[in-house]
Amino acid sequence: MSEEKKEIAQDIHTSEEDKNRRDFMKDMGAAALAGAAALLTNSDDAEATSTWAEFFQKNYRLMTEEEKKDAILRLEQRYSEEYGKTVTVDGAPPMKDVLFGYALNIQKCIGCRRCVYACVKENNQSRNNPEIQWIRVIRMEKGNFSTENMDKGYPAGEGDQTYTNKDYGIQVGGNAYINAGVTLEGQHYYQPEQVPEKDAFYFPIQCMQCEKPPCVKVCPVRTTYREPDGIVVIDYNWCIGCRMCISACPYWARRFNWGDPNLPAQEMNPKTHYLGNRPRMRGVAEKCTFCLQRTRQGRYTACVEVCPVGARKFGNLLDPGSEVRKILDRKRVFRLKADLNTYPKFFYFID
Amino acid sequence: MTLLIKFAIDSIVYILKGSVKFYAWLALLGFLSLIYFFGLYQQLVHGLIFTNFNDQVSWGLYESNFIFLVGVAAAAVTVVFPAYVYHHKQLKSIVVLGEMVAITAVTMVILFILLHLGRADRLWHIIPGIGIFNFPNSMLTWDVLVLNVYLGLNVICAFYYLYKKYTHQPLNDKFYLPVVYISIVWALSIHTVTAFLINTMPARPMWFHSMMPIKFISTAFASGPALIIIAFLIIKRTTALKIEDEAIELLAQIATWCLGIALFLAMSEIVTELYPSTEHSFSLKYLLFGKHGLSKLVPWIWSSFTLNIVAFLLLLNPNFRKNHNKLLIACVMIFVGVWIEKGMGLVVPAYIPTPIGEFSEYTPSLFEIMNAIGAWALGLMMFTILAKGAIGVLLGEISYDSEAVKKSDCDKEPLVCHSFCPGHPSSTGKEK
Numbered sequence: 001m002s003e004e005k006k007e008i009a010q011d012i013h014t015s016e017e018d019k020n021r022r023d024f025m026k027d028m029g030a031a032a033l034a035g036a037a038a039l040l041t042n043s044d045d046a047e048a049t050s051t052w053a054e055f056f057q058k059n060y061r062l063m064t065e066e067e068k069k070d071a072i073l074r075l076e077q078r079y080s081e082e083y084g085k086t087v088t089v090d091g092a093p094p095m096k097d098v099l100f101g102y103a104l105n106i107q108k109c110i111g112c113r114r115c116v117y118a119c120v121k122e123n124n125q126s127r128n129n130p131e132i133q134w135i136r137v138i139r140m141e142k143g144n145f146s147t148e149n150m151d152k153g154y155p156a157g158e159g160d161q162t163y164t165n166k167d168y169g170i171q172v173g174g175n176a177y178i179n180a181g182v183t184l185e186g187q188h189y190y191q192p193e194q195v196p197e198k199d200a201f202y203f204p205i206q207c208m209q210c211e212k213p214p215c216v217k218v219c220p221v222r223t224t225y226r227e228p229d230g231i232v233v234i235d236y237n238w239c240i241g242c243r244m245c246i247s248a249c250p251y252w253a254r255r256f257n258w259g260d261p262n263l264p265a266q267e268m269n270p271k272t273h274y275l276g277n278r279p280r281m282r283g284v285a286e287k288c289t290f291c292l293q294r295t296r297q298g299r300y301t302a303c304v305e306v307c308p309v310g311a312r313k314f315g316n317l318l319d320p321g322s323e324v325r326k327i328l329d330r331k332r333v334f335r336l337k338a339d340l341n342t343y344p345k346f347f348y349f350i351d
Numbered sequence: 352m353t354l355l356i357k358f359a360i361d362s363i364v365y366i367l368k369g370s371v372k373f374y375a376w377l378a379l380l381g382f383l384s385l386i387y388f389f390g391l392y393q394q395l396v397h398g399l400i401f402t403n404f405n406d407q408v409s410w411g412l413y414e415s416n417f418i419f420l421v422g423v424a425a426a427a428v429t430v431v432f433p434a435y436v437y438h439h440k441q442l443k444s445i446v447v448l449g450e451m452v453a454i455t456a457v458t459m460v461i462l463f464i465l466l467h468l469g470r471a472d473r474l475w476h477i478i479p480g481i482g483i484f485n486f487p488n489s490m491l492t493w494d495v496l497v498l499n500v501y502l503g504l505n506v507i508c509a510f511y512y513l514y515k516k517y518t519h520q521p522l523n524d525k526f527y528l529p530v531v532y533i534s535i536v537w538a539l540s541i542h543t544v545t546a547f548l549i550n551t552m553p554a555r556p557m558w559f560h561s562m563m564p565i566k567f568i569s570t571a572f573a574s575g576p577a578l579i580i581i582a583f584l585i586i587k588r589t590t591a592l593k594i595e596d597e598a599i600e601l602l603a604q605i606a607t608w609c610l611g612i613a614l615f616l617a618m619s620e621i622v623t624e625l626y627p628s629t630e631h632s633f634s635l636k637y638l639l640f641g642k643h644g645l646s647k648l649v650p651w652i653w654s655s656f657t658l659n660i661v662a663f664l665l666l667l668n669p670n671f672r673k674n675h676n677k678l679l680i681a682c683v684m685i686f687v688g689v690w691i692e693k694g695m696g697l698v699v700p701a702y703i704p705t706p707i708g709e710f711s712e713y714t715p716s717l718f719e720i721m722n723a724i725g726a727w728a729l730g731l732m733m734f735t736i737l738a739k740g741a742i743g744v745l746l747g748e749i750s751y752d753s754e755a756v757k758k759s760d761c762d763k764e765p766l767v768c769h770s771f772c773p774g775h776p777s778s779t780g781k782e783k
Contacts, residue, residue, distance in 0.1 A: 059476075059483055129400070138707060187709065205707060214554065220491040221476045222483045238483075240476050241399075241469020244491055246409045250554035252706045256409060256469065259400030282398030283469030340553050 054078075060235040060274060061225060071237075072274060079272070079279060083265040090273040092296045094229035100290050100345065101230070101317035102301075103327040104204060107350045108311035111137050111195040111202030115303035115312065119206075122291060122302035123277040124269050126261030134255065134288040135303060138203040140186040206303075207232065207253040207288035208336065208344030215245035215254065224285070230317075230345050231290050233275040239284040246285060250337050251344075254287045290314070317345065357751065358517050365743040366736055380732035387725025390718065391465060399469055401718040408702040408713035410467075412723050415694030417463040419574070420456045420730075421545045422567060422693070424501065426575015427453035428538035429605045431508075435531050441595035442602075447745070448586070450509035451737040452579055453538075457502040459730040466722055490548045497541045504534040513744045518751045542567045549701070556631035557638075557701040560623075566616045572609035573659075574689035576602040577682035582738070584679055592742045596673070603678055607666040610685060614659060617692075637710065638700040645703075647712050651695035658688030 057063070057071055072089045079087035116135045119125075125132040186203060196202070213232050216224050223238035224245055246254045260282045272278040273293035280286050291301035295314070304312045315322035324347075327333065331349040369377075393401060404411055430449025433439040442449075465471045476482040477495065486492040508530055515522050543564040549555070550563035580602050587594045621639070624632040636642055641649045662684040671677050704710045715723075743749040 055472075062483075130405075136707075188707070214552065217488050218490060218552070220485050220489040220495070222485045223476070238473070238476055239470065240473045241471075242467070242491060243409045243469065244489070246406070247549075247702075248552045248554055250706045252406075252709075255406050256404075257398065258402070258404065258469075259398045282400070285469075 054237060057237060059221075059223065059238045061222075068274075075274070075278060079270075082279075083263075083268045083270070085265070085268070085270050087268075087270040087272060089278055090271075090276075090293055090296075092273065092292075094227050094231075095296060097316075097318055099230045099317045100209070100295060101315065101324045101328070101347065102209070102290065102345065103313040103324050103331075103333070103347045103349055105311040105313070105350065106201065106203060106348050108309045109137070109202045109204060110309055110311075111139060111190070111197075111200070112308065113137050114306045114308060115204060118302040118306035119288070121267070122269055122294075123289075124263055124272065124279050125255075125286075126257060126263060126280075127267065128262050130256075130258045130261075132255045132257070132261070132286070134253070134286075135204055135206040136188040136252075138186040138188045138205060139190040139197075139200050140203050142199045142201060203348075205251055205253070205336070206346070207290075208251050208342065208346040209288075209290060211343035211345060212341060214248040214250065214340075214342060218244040218248040220244065227275070227292075229292075229296070231275075231292050232287075233289055233292070234285060234287070235275065236278070236280050236284045236286065241283040241285070243285065250340050250342065254285050256285055257282050354518060354751065355514070358514055358749075361517070361749050361751070362740045362743065365749045366739050369739075377732060377735065380728045380735070383728030384725050384732055386721050387462065387729050390722035390725060391471070393718075394466065395472055401716060403713060403716040403719065405711070405713075407705050407709060407711035408699060410698055410702065411713055412694065412715040412719045413463050413467045415690075415698040416723055416726070417460055417467065418545060418549075418567075418698060419690050419693040420460045420463065421498070421542055422571025422689075423575050423578055424453045424456035424460065424498075425538045425542040425568070426571045426579070427456070427505070428535050429572055429576045429602060430579060431531065431538075432535050433601055435528070435535070439598070439601060441598035445583070445592070445594055445598060445745070447509050447512050447741050448582070448738060449579060450505045450512075451734060451741055452575075452582065453505040454502065454509060455730050455734040455737060457498055457505070458733060459726060460498060462726040462729060463723075466726065490544070490551055493544045494541075494548050497537065497544045501534070501537050501541050504530060504537055508534055509741070513741060516744050517749060539568065542571050554706050555634075555701040557634035558697075559631075560620065562616055562620060566613065566620070569609045569613040569616060570689050570692065573606050573613055573685050576606040576609075577685040577689075580606070580682045581679065581686070582734070584675055586738065586742065590739075590742050591746055599675070599678070600672065603666060603672045603682075606682070606685060607663065607672070610659060610663045610666070613689075614663060617656075633704055633708075634700045637703050638696060643710050645710050645712050647714065648695050648700055651691050655688045655691035655696055658684045659692070662688065 053074055054071075058067065060068065060071070063071065068091055072091050075089045076087055079089070116133050116137060119135050120127070120133055123134065125134065190197075190200075209230055209232050211226075211230070213224075213226060216222075216226055216232060219225075220242060221238060221240055223240070224232060224234045226232050241256070243256060246256060257280050261280050263279055268279065269277060271293060273289075273296070276289045276291065276293040291299075291303075295301060301312075301314055304314045313323050313327055315324035317325060317328070319325060327349055328347060331351065333347045333349045335344045335347060402411070402413075427449040430442055430446055430452075434443040434446040434449075465474075468474065477484060477492070479486075484492050484495075486496070508527070511527060511530075512522065546564035546567040549558045550560060553559050580599055583594050583599055583602075586592055621635065624635045625639075628636070633642065637645065638648050638652050640646070662681045665671050665677070665681050671681070699713055703712065740749065
């Protein structure tokens with residue numbers, strides 16, 4: 001195994017997080033005044049005007065080309081001012097004859113979480129309070145199926161030392177007392193010295209970009225919808241924050257901006273897309289968009305690019321020559337929670 | 352039109368007149384409801400960061416109250432239905448108070464929805480025409496529709512009735528009765544749709560069962576009448592309005608039997624889930640017994656079961672029901688029991704574990720609790736004012752005395768003549 005694979009999992013500095021929370025509380029009063037002032041002011045102040053225009057703008061999907069251009073220009077100006085650098089907001093539409101799909105090799109994943117942090121860096125997530133990550137890597141214990149665990153949980157029987165006549169009673173069957181072999185009982189807060197660990201395998205999850213997405217169906221204002229290239233997007237400016245989508249998602253893929261996102265200016269990625277990684281505001285839902293700011297330009301997603309073991313594959317499901325298409329044709333492929341008929345375009349496979 | 356303005360002015364003048372106790376009560380509620388507005392303002396400016404919601408448990412105290420109050424609103428039908436379908440005389444004379452409960456409860460639902468939303472400032476996005484109303488796809492739009500129509504129906508029923516009584520005019524039954532009957536059916540729809548709102552998400556296995564609507568209705572028809580009985584008993588003691596024992600007895604019986612059905616449904620759910628005990632019953636297991644060492648909700652759910660079962664057993668005894676002091680205790684037990692069952696027993700555990708199996712507990716923050724108290728205070732204040740005005744009209748203390756009242760109307764159409772018409776036999780003491 002190469003050194004690279006033994007990458008130490010990155011840590012979250014909790015002390016720093018606490019400090020930022022305190023700063024946030026301190027700034028609260030000032031922010032409240034500034035917010036009220038921005039709403040009350042009648043001046044030609046560019047920011048106030050753009051806030052009003054943004055407040056009354058339509059849902060992105062229903063805008064005319066002209067309105068889209070205006071909305072994008074407004075955002076570019078606001079973001080550039082806010083983050084002190086030239087920020088571009090792309091409005092690239094889906095490409096023709098493209099349906100994006102993703103395949104992840106769980107045999108290869110080493111649980112290093114480079115994808116998690118590359119995603120945060122690329123997609124301008126809030127760094128703390130709330131800390132938002134779109135990809136979570138679940139550590140699955142191999143020990144669940146180990147020899148010594150295999151017969152645990154049987155009701156006391158004749159072979160058991162503690163066997164007494166009293167134990168004839170409710171017949172609960174094997175493995176009744178521990179959840180041996182229960183899937184999705186792994187955990188995503190693992191902090192080992194090194195990955196991969198001997199007794200674990202890893203199962204990364206993120207938005208599955210379902211063809212029949214439950215989150216889209218429950219949204220009362222159609223702020224989240226499926227684009228023709230298969231990506232489920234959110235117009236952050238239209239979301240009312242009802243969190244129906246968060247409840248409806250069976251993959252725990254959606255995150256919510258409980259407060260104003262904290263995105264340090266120097267860490268902000270200025271190449272953004274309206275439906276993708278542009279900075280969000282408080283009170284709206286967000287999730288993985290297959291990095292559409294990159295993939296609609298023919299590039300790979302950030303997580304695919306960073307994966308040190310090549311476990312992540314991405315491409316056009318409609319192109320017979322694409323890597324992801326070949327995987328679906330030749331490998332042992334499955335979808336997560338296929339019983340729910342959500343038809344994810346995020347596939348898992350083994351060699 | 353001038354009559355309408357006079358009605359409003361007379362009502363306001365009557366409501367404003369009150370004892371020191373009445374003013375102290377309003378002042379207390381007024382102060383507490385300021386907390387609500389302060390909390391809502393804080394949320395508008397800073398988002399939901401002061402709540403204890405997180406990506407694991409994204410609904411909590413606000414949504415529990417929302418669901419509970421939809422039940423209370425629907426339960427007003429337990430007064431309206433016997434009054435107009437079975438012509439229960441004693442309930443018919445106070446039916447407007449039941450409608451006031453419904454109006455208040457739906458308003459409180461809206462108060463809690465405003466707290467629930469991450470972007471309450473963008474609420475206009477859901478208004479058809481200027482926004483997008485994702486109907487019929489989104490179950491939430493159905494809920495918005497049925498709740499608003501229900502509010503409208505009750506406002507029409509209640510204020511039309513009071514206005515007619517104020518002006519001593521007979522009710523136009525061709526207009527009034529259809530609205531009443533529609534509102535009866537509509538009451539069932541609001542709690543049914545609210546059940547569909549949460550039980551149509553397979554991502555939350557604890558909610559994903561078809562028993563949800565009937566369980567909602569049965570618990571609501573226990574807790575709702577319980578609350579209405581409490582309100583009636585207080586009104587009986589503090590005002591001159593006569594509320595017949597038969598009216599309270601009927602409500603107590605409805606509460607008893609619906610509570611019995613609710614307990615039976617809870618038992619059915621537990622057996623169905625825990626006998627095979629699949630992964631989908633983790634939430635229920637966590638709720639009832641705790642799991643992985645986490646057990647914050649366990650004392651709550653068992654206290655809810657205890658309150659409901661004890662109240663049910665006590666209410667089975669007719670003598671207990673007929674003693675209003677004892678009845679009051681049982682009603683408080685049902686109210687608290689069902690409130691816990693809807694919050695700690697239904698909304699929160701469905702989020703534990705998350706769809707990927709993470710167990711993460713939730714306790715409301717002080718900020719959430721204060722906001723909820725504020726919303727309840729605002730609701731109570733609203734009900735106090737509405738009920739006082741309604742009682743004033745029912746007692747004839749808010750009344751339009753003028754020659755404009757035509758006795759002849761009653762003579763012309765005796766079928767539409769109501770007991771409060773001046774020419775009606777009952778108002779002159781004569782029996783037909």
